[in-house]
Amino acid sequence: RTKDEGKAGYRFYEAAMDETLRRRRFIERELRASVDMDQITVAFQPFQDARDGRISGFEALARWTHPDLGDVPPAEFIPVAERIGMIGAIGNTVLRQACSFAANWPAGVKLAVNLSPQQLQAGSIVDYVTATLRETGLPAERLELEITESTCLINTASVLNQIGELKALGVSISLDDFGTGYSALSYLLRFPFDKMKIDRSLVAPAVTDPAARDMLDTILKLAHVLGLNTTAEGVETDEQARLLTALGCDYLQGFGISRPLSAGKVPLFLLEAGQEGGRGVAPVTTAA
Numbered sequence: 001r002t003k004d005e006g007k008a009g010y011r012f013y014e015a016a017m018d019e020t021l022r023r024r025r026f027i028e029r030e031l032r033a034s035v036d037m038d039q040i041t042v043a044f045q046p047f048q049d050a051r052d053g054r055i056s057g058f059e060a061l062a063r064w065t066h067p068d069l070g071d072v073p074p075a076e077f078i079p080v081a082e083r084i085g086m087i088g089a090i091g092n093t094v095l096r097q098a099c100s101f102a103a104n105w106p107a108g109v110k111l112a113v114n115l116s117p118q119q120l121q122a123g124s125i126v127d128y129v130t131a132t133l134r135e136t137g138l139p140a141e142r143l144e145l146e147i148t149e150s151t152c153l154i155n156t157a158s159v160l161n162q163i164g165e166l167k168a169l170g171v172s173i174s175l176d177d178f179g180t181g182y183s184a185l186s187y188l189l190r191f192p193f194d195k196m197k198i199d200r201s202l203v204a205p206a207v208t209d210p211a212a213r214d215m216l217d218t219i220l221k222l223a224h225v226l227g228l229n230t231t232a233e234g235v236e237t238d239e240q241a242r243l244l245t246a247l248g249c250d251y252l253q254g255f256g257i258s259r260p261l262s263a264g265k266v267p268l269f270l271l272e273a274g275q276e277g278g279r280g281v282a283p284v285t286t287a288a
């Protein structure tokens with residue numbers, strides 16, 4: 001390896017870094033305008049009851065379609081939104097759009113919406129949820145809000161108080177991505193969760209690795225001891241679904257059930273699952 005090759009390699013590395021930084025700055029700038037430009041939409045991924053296979057509800061997932069960049073994945077733009085103070089505006093538009101659609105779904109079908117830690121830190125989420133439920137007509141009992149361990153680690157009475165107020169409205173609270181965190185489990189005792197969502201990194205290996213299966217079994221028992229319902233995330237195969245059902249997992253979610261759907265596809269998806277499709281669905285006509 002000559003000195004010149006080293007220099008060329010460094011220049012290449014510098015250019016790649018420039019490109020990464022340029023994309024990051026561009027995304028930061030464009031994200032600030034995304035909500036006003038109506039570029040943020042919502043996709044809906046169903047979750048089903050493991051025992052009877054019925055679709056219990058749908059999780060709202062933010063989608064950002066930029067005119068030049070195309071679809072930017074949430075894993076890329078949500079952390080940026082959190083850093084630049086845009087997650088409140090994005091979270092609000094997701095909640096509002098999702099509740100408007102869900103208000104037209106059949107009465108038994110629930111809506112889950114993700115909340116970032118900053119949305120609880122800002123201190124206005126209870127008012128926003130209250131107003132959104134009133135304006136869209138979605139009953140509070142049909143809304144589930146998903147928070148992660150990182151929200152539980154914000155060490156203020158205010159976060160716990162707001163969770164209490166949301167629950168008092170009739171909204172339920174899910175712990176998202178269980179098994180990916182780093183903290184002690186004592187927050188499971190302090191927060192009044194209704195549901196634990198087990199991360200797919202714990203689900204995938206359980207069909208081949210007996211230790212992973214035993215761990216999943218134990219986590220499901222832990223959740224049930226605490227009085228929580230359980231959802232397995234990232235269920236991709238029938239084998240995984242069968243195992244989870246045998247272990248007593250309550251709900252299944254993942255590409256094996258369905259990929260996230262655009263709002264317009266939800267009614268037909270419900271009809272094809274043998275369920276009522278909800279208002280706003282074209283009547284199914286059978287050619288005579």
Ligand code: C2E
Pocket residue numbers: 045060061062063073074075078091094114115116146176177200233234235236253254255256260
């Ligand atoms: P999450 O809340 O845990 O959502 C599940 C993610 O896993 C979704 O990715 C979903 O498409 C993906 N997924 C579902 N089933 C499978 C599967 O079987 N296999 C695999 N490989 N993936 C599966 P998505 O939509 O890209 O969202 C990623 C994350 O971004 C979400 O994880 C959530 O943490 C965050 N996010 C998305 N929308 C919002 C939002 O409106 N607000 C906030 N605060 N965060 C959001």
Ligand code: MG
Pocket residue numbers: 059114146176
């Ligand atoms: Mg989630």
Ligand code: MG
Pocket residue numbers: 176177197233
């Ligand atoms: Mg999750």
Ligand code: MG
Pocket residue numbers: 176177199200233
């Ligand atoms: Mg996850």
